[in-house]
Amino acid sequence: MVAGGRRLRASPLGWWRGWSLWRLPRVVLVYVLAVEVVAVAAVASVATLTPVTGRHWVWFAVLAGAAVVHFEAARGLERVREVAAEGSPYAHPQSIWLFAGVLVLPPPLLACLVAVSYGYGWLRIYRRSPLHRKVFSAATVLLGSWSAGAILLVVHPDPALPHAAQLTGPVDLGALVAAGVAYWLVNLALVVGAILLSTPVRPGRDVLGPLSQQLVIAASIGLGTGLAVVLVTAPWVVPVLVVTMLGMHLGLLLPVYRTAARVDGKTGTLTSVAWTERAAAELARSAATNVPMAVLLLDLDHFSEINNTRGHLAGDHALRAVADELRRQVRDGDLVGRWGGEEFVVLLPGTDPADARQVAERIRAAVRVPLTDVPGAGVGVGGALRITASLGVAVFPVNGGTVDELLLAADTALYRAKNNGRDRVETAPSGTAG
Numbered sequence: 131m132v133a134g135g136r137r138l139r140a141s142p143l144g145w146w147r148g149w150s151l152w153r154l155p156r157v158v159l160v161y162v163l164a165v166e167v168v169a170v171a172a173v174a175s176v177a178t179l180t181p182v183t184g185r186h187w188v189w190f191a192v193l194a195g196a197a198v199v200h201f202e203a204a205r206g207l208e209r210v211r212e213v214a215a216e217g218s219p220y221a222h223p224q225s226i227w228l229f230a231g232v233l234v235l236p237p238p239l240l241a242c243l244v245a246v247s248y249g250y251g252w253l254r255i256y257r258r259s260p261l262h263r264k265v266f267s268a269a270t271v272l273l274g275s276w277s278a279g280a281i282l283l284v285v286h287p288d289p290a291l292p293h294a295a296q297l298t299g300p301v302d303l304g305a306l307v308a309a310g311v312a313y314w315l316v317n318l319a320l321v322v323g324a325i326l327l328s329t330p331v332r333p334g335r336d337v338l339g340p341l342s343q344q345l346v347i348a349a350s351i352g353l354g355t356g357l358a359v360v361l362v363t364a365p366w367v368v369p370v371l372v373v374t375m376l377g378m379h380l381g382l383l384l385p386v387y388r389t390a391a392r393v394d395g396k397t398g399t400l401t402s403v404a405w406t407e408r409a410a411a412e413l414a415r416s417a418a419t420n421v422p423m424a425v426l427l428l429d430l431d432h433f434s435e436i437n438n439t440r441g442h443l444a445g446d447h448a449l450r451a452v453a454d455e456l457r458r459q460v461r462d463g464d465l466v467g468r469w470g471g472e473e474f475v476v477l478l479p480g481t482d483p484a485d486a487r488q489v490a491e492r493i494r495a496a497v498r499v500p501l502t503d504v505p506g507a508g509v510g511v512g513g514a515l516r517i518t519a520s521l522g523v524a525v526f527p528v529n530g531g532t533v534d535e536l537l538l539a540a541d542t543a544l545y546r547a548k549n550n551g552r553d554r555v556e557t558a559p560s561g562t563a564g
Contacts, residue, residue: 169269172272180290200223200226225350231275234292248271249264274317281308284305402470425524425526426489429548431518455496487555520547522557522558
């Protein structure tokens with residue numbers, strides 16, 4: 131930066147102060163940091179309880195390697211699953227390897243295993259999520275693991291033997307079940323606490339998410355137990371077990387989430403991936419028949435103010451209302467998708483620039499109708515919810531010959547609408563691709 135002819139030196143702490151962590155509400159920030167400090171203290175309190183031996187390092191290498199292979203094999207699926215679970219606890223099958231670590235690893239190596247799992251997962255899959263979320267999630271898992279280990283230590287006080295080698299009877303089975311419940315419940319309670327502090331108006335039941343998420347954890351704990359026992363008693367069988375687990379995960383969940391990934395769970399419109407695939411097919415048809423095709427890009431004006439003043443439930447209500455209105459304003463053969471956040475995209479096959487502009491104006495007017503029965507409307511504010519939208523219009527072939535070119539042209543027109551005062555429609559000029 132330059133001020134008064136002098137170059138100002140950037141603060142050496144600028145990168146640290148720029149973390150999204152510090153933009154959290156104060157109560158959430160204090161909660162997150164407290165959980166992380168307690169997690170570090172919990173691990174430190176038992177760090178010297180079990181001496182780390184060579185076989186522990188071998189088990190750690192096997193579990194860490196399996197976790198990495200799992201992430202690589204399921205990268206696309208896990209990205210979709212996390213997005214689908216946005217706003218509720220995200221249960222991933224990495225608990226297979228982590229709970230196995232509870233049963234066979236000393237606390238320091240278990241902490242390293244959690245760090246490898248969450249660190250590698252963030253680097254390879256979840257980079258769009260703020261890093262502090264994954265650090266907090268790792269801390270909750272560490273506390274869940276510490277709680278499970280504490281229960282098992284009561285029944286198996288000899289730290290020289292791994293817990294998986296001491297499961298011999300009904301008492302051990304009861305302790306194992308209690309440890310699994312503690313691992314699951316501590317982690318879940320801490321994550322739900324953070325979500326409720328961030329969005330206090332949300333019902334607790336909604337925050338918990340679907341039962342299927344919790345069943346994933348239950349299944350992962352059971353599979354992790356089996357893996358730990360095999361790792362200690364018959365390690366040569368581990369590769370077969372790992373391949374079986376990965377096959378079940380991908381074979382059972384992938385088809386389900388591929389289907390779910392085509393429909394946005396919040397609005398019922400197509401996802402951006404599904405919309406793009408369908409749009410490409412429609413574009414090929416338009417090119418073959420020499421028929422125009424239009425793309426509309428819609429963005430809700432000042433949408434963040436709805437979430438800030440009325441809460442996220444009101445924001446979700448607005449998104450669903452806009453999606454419903456979009457479907458009412460277009461034909462059955464037109465494609466409506468949620469492009470991301472408060473943006474929607476509409477494909478109008480067989481539509482020329484004049485008709486596309488007319489449809490966009492009709493949508494803009496329809497969106498302006500005040501919404502009633504809005505959740506949270508009585509909390510600090512009252513009356514109906516009034517929203518407006520800005521739209522950009524692009525048409526094939528005058529604004530581009532590919533879906534990406536049409537989207538770029540529509541996006542440029544949309545930002546021109548934003549810059550010109552919002553609540554308006556702008557059309558990409560002829561002969562341009564954005």
